[in-house]
Amino acid sequence: MATDFWTSTHYKQLLDQEEVDVVHSLDKERGITLEDFKLIKLHMTNYIVRLAQHVKVRQRVVATAVTYMRRAYTRRSMVEYDPRLVAPTCLYLASKAEESTVQARLLVFYIKKLYSDEKYRYEIKEILEMEMKILEALNYYLVVFHPYRALSQLLQDAGMSDATQMIWGLINDTYKMDLILIYPPHLIALACIYVASMLKDKDNTSWFEQLRVDMNMVEKIATEILDFYDYHKTISEEKVNAAMLKLTMRM
Amino acid sequence: MAGAAYGQLNLEESPSWGSRSVECFEKLEQIGEGTYGQVYMAREIKTGEIVALKKIRMDNEKEGFPITAIREIKILKKLQHENVIKLKEIVTSSGPEVDEHGKSGGHKYKGSIYMVFEYMDHDLTGLSDRPGLRFTIPQIKCYMRQLLTGLHYCHVNQVLHRDIKGSNLLIDNEGNLKLADFGLARSYSTDHKGNLTNRVITLWYRPPELLLGATRYGPSVDMWSVGCIFAELLHGKPILTGKNEPEQLNKIYELCGSPDEINWPGVSRTPWYSKFKPSRQMKRRVRDVFRHFDRNALELLEKMLTLDPSQRISAKDALDAEYFWTDPLPCDPKSLPKYESSHEFQTKKKRQQQRQNEEMAKRQKVQHPQQHTRLPPVQQSGQPQPQHWAGGHNNHPMGNNTGQPPLTAGGPSHHQYGKPRAAGPNRYPPGGNPNPTVGGGGYYPDRSAGQGGVGFSGGPYPPQPRAPGVSGPRGSSGGYAPPNYTQNVPYGGGSGAGGGGGGGRGPNVGGNRSQPYSWQQQ
Structure with a gap:
């Protein structure tokens, strides 16, 4: 919503990978590993996407909701903040913040x-309760910038308008990772264009060069995206369920 | 890194990213009240800093945290400007307040949430309502320029304020003006074609396109409100005081002419155009009604009060207007006088006390001693101090001689960190009292009646007296010092009914007004 990302709270809040990859001590006690942590967040991203399809909200709301969820878990424990409640609550809050109230x-x-x-079944009251806690966890910073923003102009400029669908999909997939917490959104968008260029064998080197952005960063993000796709193939439902089970298990 | 970014708000107290408790603050006094929640003046215990706490009421448990509060927080967290009120942090209360509701203790969501703002001493309405106080032209220019600068910043950031009015313009004792109360504000984008509600902006400041039902609009809605405030500052009282929407529109037509396809291409396609079509053509009379304004002021006002929103001047262009670049230039905020703080809640209490004291004094036929030592500058000159509400003293040429505590001079400022929103976005339901400065209605029951009576739009415009003998800050200031401008209007059904000298000069001119006060003359 702000016009200028560089003066936004989103920019000021960007984290380092190491800060995002901290498993809360309470969760560690339950045996949650970093991989479990990422799996659960991925699982919850899918949950939000699924739920959003039913209540019919814009992709932007989904993206904001996932960002809230991921931000919240950089400082809250999954044992204390059940992801199965946090996920729908983040969608609820994002729908308000993005003016598409559900x-x-x-x-x-x-x-x-x-x-x-039954573990997924939460009542209205519990969602409203969690909403307050999420607001606090987010420290009331609700503005999120997304890579979708400048996409159409960028693609037009790069002469890749035909790849819009593919790149849009790539961006959607980046929310299955923590990229939005770590990198400025326009670099994520460029990384997706970069990946698409590779996949489509289109040489965009000169176009990227004239952008005067940190190409090392773009390539780094692109590599992360490609690595994620490789990793994604190895994910099974059992793995996710095992991770989720650790949350509910009493030690 | 994250710590630093978040921690700029409350690093030490909350390493775990929680909000601080409201117990970090000591509530001093309530300074505002409304359906939205109370506003308190408070002191941060650790630092001693004075702040304003705006409570977000969480009564509507059906849909959780109010979307209006979400909007306001989102917008305020994003806007960082010297002419926009600063949201310092958000604090929560738990414990005691929870118990009051008798529900499961310890859950913060059951408690209250407070927005912590920097404290501001006045609002523009409260300040201008001060009896005997009149702004100078450099002062008006100074406030207007700050208002436009802040608004331009909002508009550049794609935020529509949607409730610009005097009581939402807070002023501190350094002369700084800040836009406040973003409870109705919305972010907008030119590409997103969603419809917006037209039930925004306090009636008197609402532009014609909203009254005609437009749901797609932009920053120009705020500029109409700015025009109303500008004229109000120069004129001495609100200029378009409709009691309901049709009447408001009619008053606009009477002043600005009736809209047609020539002065406003496309107006006939607005939803309620035919519903509110005036029976006869009306001519634009802005230049006539406000002929006592100086040329540059009038020129700027004309551009602000333009019916067609697409032709209305933008905040940016307004800042470039001749008005701000010709003598007398806007003054430095810091050069402005410091006034006793004026908040509705404080002045209300003081007024009550004063009333009691006066009655006592009457009975005992003795003058009670001056209770306050700090006088607003205006009082020191022995400026008449109308006490119409109390009856009796309004004809007294020298208010101070009555020994009345000068503090009561504070106007009903209706301070708006948060405001009553009794009727939703449309604060003043048709038929209701549309007076934006009267909080609950009835505290100054005279006021709206008085204004209704003296408003120019009820019929033929009353003569705008030139007030012979007015000598403003400069020799030529007859034009700058609007003869009608005094702050005792609000009290006075006052000026007409009670003001002794009113009769000869037309309905707006009370006795005091033949001696216009300018603190610059001191």
Whole structure:
């Protein structure tokens, strides 16, 4: 919403990878590893996406919700803040912050429809309670910039408008990672264009050069995206379930 | 890195990223009240700093944290400008307040949330309502320039304020003016074509396009409000004081002419154009009604009060107007006088006390001693101090001689860190009292009646007296010092009914006004 990312709170809040990859001590006690931590966040991203499809909100709301969820877990424990409650709550809060309000009862309705597992079933009251806690965890910083913003101009400029769909999809996938907490969104967008150029065998080197951005950074992000796709193939439902189980297990 | 970024708000107290507790502050006094929540003046215990705490009411548990508060927080966290009120942090209360509700203790969500703002001493309405106080032209230019600078910043950041009015313009004792109360503000973008509500902006300051039902609009809505404030500052009282929406529109037409496809291409396609179509053509009379304003002021006002929003001047262009670059130039905020703080809640209490004291004094036929030593500059000159509300003293040429505590001079400032929103976005429901400076209505019951009576739009415009004998700060200031301008209007159904000298000079001119006060003359 702000016009200028560089003066935004989002920019001031960018974290280092090491800061994002800290498993809360309470979660460690339950045996949650860094991989589990990432898996659960991935799983919850998928949950938010799924729920969002049912309540019909814009992609921007989904992106903001996922960002809230990921930000919240840089400083809150999953044992204390059950991801199965945090995820829908972040969608609820993001829908307000992005001016596409979704009623809490509608969310609860679809949660029940989507999951028979009782562990996912939360009531309105609990979502509203968690909303306050998320707001606090976010320190009330609610503005998020997304890589989608300048995409169409960038693609037009790069002569890659035909790849819009693919790159849009790539950007959506970046929310399965923590990139949005770590890198400025326009660099994420450029990295996605970079990946798409590679996949489509299109040489965009000169276009990237004239952008005067830190190409090392763009390449680094692109590599992370490609690594993630490789890693993603190895993820199985069992792995995710095992990680989720650790949360509920009593030690 | 994260620590530093977040920690700029509350690093030491909350290494775990929580909000601080409201117990870090000592509430001193309530300075505002509304459906939105109370506003308190408070002291931060650790630093001694004075702040304003605006409570966010969490009554509506159906949809959690209010979206209006989310908007306001989002916007305020993003806007960092010397002419925009600064949101310092957000604090929560737990414990005791939870117990009051008798519900499960310890959960913060059951408690209250407070927005912590820098404390400001006045708002523009409260300040200009001070009896006997009149702003000088450099002072008006100074406030207007700050208002436009702050608004330009908002508009550049794609924020519409949508409730610009005097009581939302806070002023500190350094003469700084800051936009406050972003509870109705919205971010907008030119590419996102969503519809916006037209039920925003306090009626008197609402532009014609909103009254005609427009749901796609932009920064120009705020500029209309600025025009209303500008005229109000020069004229001495609100200029378009409709009691309901049709009447408001009619008053606008009476002043600015009726809209047609020539002066406002496309107006006939606004949703309620035919519904509110005036029965007869009306001519634009801005130059006539405000002919006592100086040329550059009038020129700027004309551009602000332009019916067609697309032709209305922008904040940026307004800042470039001749008005701000010709003598007398805007003064330095720091050169402005310091006034006793004026908050509705404080002045209300003081007024009550004063009333009691006066009655006592009457009974005992003795003058009670001066209770306050710090006088606003205006008082020191022995400026008449109307006490219309109390009855009796308003004809007294020298308010101080009555020994009344000068503090009561503070106007009903209705301080707006947060404001009453009794009627939702449309604060003043049709038929209701549309007076934006009367909080609950009825505290100054005379006021709206008085203004209704003296407003120019009720019928033929009353003569705008030139007030012979007015000598403003400069020799030529007849034009700068609007004859009608005094601050006792609000009290006075006052000026007409009670003001002794009113009769001969037209309805707006009370006895005091033949001696316009300018603190510059001191």
